Amino acid sequence: MKATPLVVLENVDKHFGDLHVLRDINLSVQRGEVVVVIGPSGSGKSTLCRTINRLETIDSGVITIDGSPLPAEGRGLARLRSDVGMVFQSFNLFAHKTVLQNVTLGPIKVLKKSKAEAEARGMELLERVRIANQAHKYPAQLSGGQQQRVAIARALAMNPKVILFDEPTSALDPEMVQEVLDVMTDLAKEGMTMVVVTHEMGFARRAANRVVFMADGQIVEENTPDEFFTNPRSERAKDFLSKILTH
Amino acid sequence: MEAFFSNIDKVVDGFSWTVRLTLLSALFSFILGVILTAMRVSPVPLLRGISTAYVEGIRNTPLTLVLLFCGLGLNSALGLHLSDQVMWDVFWWAVIGLSAYTSCFVSESLRAGINTIPVGQVEAARSLGLTFTQNLRLIVIPQALRTVVGPLGSVLIALTKNTTVASVAGLGVQEASRQMKLMFDQGIAPVLPTFFGFAVGFLILTLPMGYLFGWLSKRVAVVR
Numbered sequence: 001m002k003a004t005p006l007v008v009l010e011n012v013d014k015h016f017g018d019l020h021v022l023r024d025i026n027l028s029v030q031r032g033e034v035v036v037v038i039g040p041s042g043s044g045k046s047t048l049c050r051t052i053n054r055l056e057t058i059d060s061g062v063i064t065i066d067g068s069p070l071p072a073e074g075r076g077l078a079r080l081r082s083d084v085g086m087v088f089q090s091f092n093l094f095a096h097k098t099v100l101q102n103v104t105l106g107p108i109k110v111l112k113k114s115k116a117e118a119e120a121r122g123m124e125l126l127e128r129v130r131i132a133n134q135a136h137k138y139p140a141q142l143s144g145g146q147q148q149r150v151a152i153a154r155a156l157a158m159n160p161k162v163i164l165f166d167e168p169t170s171a172l173d174p175e176m177v178q179e180v181l182d183v184m185t186d187l188a189k190e191g192m193t194m195v196v197v198t199h200e201m202g203f204a205r206r207a208a209n210r211v212v213f214m215a216d217g218q219i220v221e222e223n224t225p226d227e228f229f230t231n232p233r234s235e236r237a238k239d240f241l242s243k244i245l246t247h
Numbered sequence: 248m249e250a251f252f253s254n255i256d257k258v259v260d261g262f263s264w265t266v267r268l269t270l271l272s273a274l275f276s277f278i279l280g281v282i283l284t285a286m287r288v289s290p291v292p293l294l295r296g297i298s299t300a301y302v303e304g305i306r307n308t309p310l311t312l313v314l315l316f317c318g319l320g321l322n323s324a325l326g327l328h329l330s331d332q333v334m335w336d337v338f339w340w341a342v343i344g345l346s347a348y349t350s351c352f353v354s355e356s357l358r359a360g361i362n363t364i365p366v367g368q369v370e371a372a373r374s375l376g377l378t379f380t381q382n383l384r385l386i387v388i389p390q391a392l393r394t395v396v397g398p399l400g401s402v403l404i405a406l407t408k409n410t411t412v413a414s415v416a417g418l419g420v421q422e423a424s425r426q427m428k429l430m431f432d433q434g435i436a437p438v439l440p441t442f443f444g445f446a447v448g449f450l451i452l453t454l455p456m457g458y459l460f461g462w463l464s465k466r467v468a469v470v471r
Contacts, residue, residue, distance in 0.1 A: 053373075053374055055370055073290075075378060078373075078377065078378045079376060080376075081373060081374055081376045082375060082376025083376075084374070085374070086370075086371070086374035088370070088371065090365075090367050091367075092365070092367035092368060092371035093371070094368060094371065094372070094386060095368065095390065095469045095470065095471050096390050096393060096469050105375065105385065106375035106376065106377070109375075109377060109381055109385065110375060110377060110381075140470035140471055154371075154375070155374075158375060158376070
């Protein structure tokens with residue numbers, strides 16, 4: 001019994017000028033699966049993540065979400081994006097809106113929910129990411145870790161089918177990394193489908209169903225976290241792990 | 248100064264026209280400026296082209312020429328009238344000319360404001376599924392406006408003073424500077440005190456604008 005995967009990338013290629021950043025990428029993500037993408041910087045992992053909701057266009061290949069191919073632009077694309085949550089490295093909370101307004105904007109303007117309904121749900125989500133007491137502050141008044149948790153709540157408010165995390169802890173001070181990872185780990189346990197680009201190997205081991213290792217725009221290796229970390233098959237992966245794992 | 252103050256009703260009448268020209272032109276140039284900016288950043292090349300051509304064309308034309316075109320060209324030569332009363336006919340043509348001109352500067356200020364918005368704000372809005380217009384209306388323009396309140400204040404001050412060109416350029420609106428000239432022509436007021444009086448009158452209008460916009464720009468500033 002194999003359900004249709006939620007996210008499928010087939011033969012995806014992309015160039016930035018002369019640079020071939022994605023080389024024949026084939027990847028599928030099942031419902032409820034947590035896929036962690038790791039690799040050296042410049043390996044294309046962020047670009048890969050961003051192509052899934054078309055923040056980056058692709059040169060060739062096909063990307064489908066829940067069975068339907070990604071529209072090129074217009075309302076179709078907007079509708080599809082509302083199903084795909086995105087959490088950025090630099091949080092990108094709307095600077096002129098309060099925390100609660102950040103979380104309710106999408107539900108009110110895109111999902112056409114009433115303000116009361118959106119706010120009730122918004123407060124629930126802020127509660128869940130443990131930041132409800134800051135609901136009426138502006139993003140600049142919060143710490144990085146707090147902002148990133150709000151960004152996760154903002155993504156969740158759209159009831160997305162999948163959430164993409166593009167290096168969600170890379171811009172955080174070390175002491176704030178854990179609070180964000182805790183929220184992400186909870187989400188993973190609750191069965192949210194997630195694609196996570198990260199350097200947090202602890203999170204990958206703890207929460208991922210599958211690790212995808214990228215180098216030079218290619219997927220070099222895919223495996224369960226246990227297998228990957230204890231028994232990497234490719235030279236590139238062995239080399240990468242030896243540089244980042246200090247034990 | 249006595250002669251000046253004995254004609255204060257004329258002075259006040261003149262400035263009342265100045266204020267009316269300023270407020271209406273400010274309103275229309277703001278609206279047109281926002282539309283031009285939206286076109287300028289739109290993904291449709293034709294709209295971008297029209298907006299760029301308009302802004303670059305009008306912005307680089309002297310205001311006197313723009314107003315002469317409205318007055319002598321459209322109003323007199325082509326006989327286009329906006330009102331049966333001459334007083335209002337020339338007034339509306341002056342508003343059109345001033346708005347057409349000032350909107351370019353509003354648009355350029357706004358565009359500069361848009362350029363200060365981090366691209367992540369737009370990407371986050373896109374990711375939520377907002378359409379291009381929603382993105383512009385809810386995220387981009389509100390943030391851009393907040394960053395350009397100060398520059399827009401300067402545009403408004405310039406507009407207030409530019410209303411004086413309306414009468415020079417053949418549109419005989421009875422605004423302050425024309426009123427002043429009439430007072431000279433009729434020999435009812437001594438030259439220097441009258442100059443001084445009108446200059447102070449403009450200061451009374453524009454100085455508070457500067458302070459108001461300065462205060463406002465601090466108040467609404469987006470903290471990042």
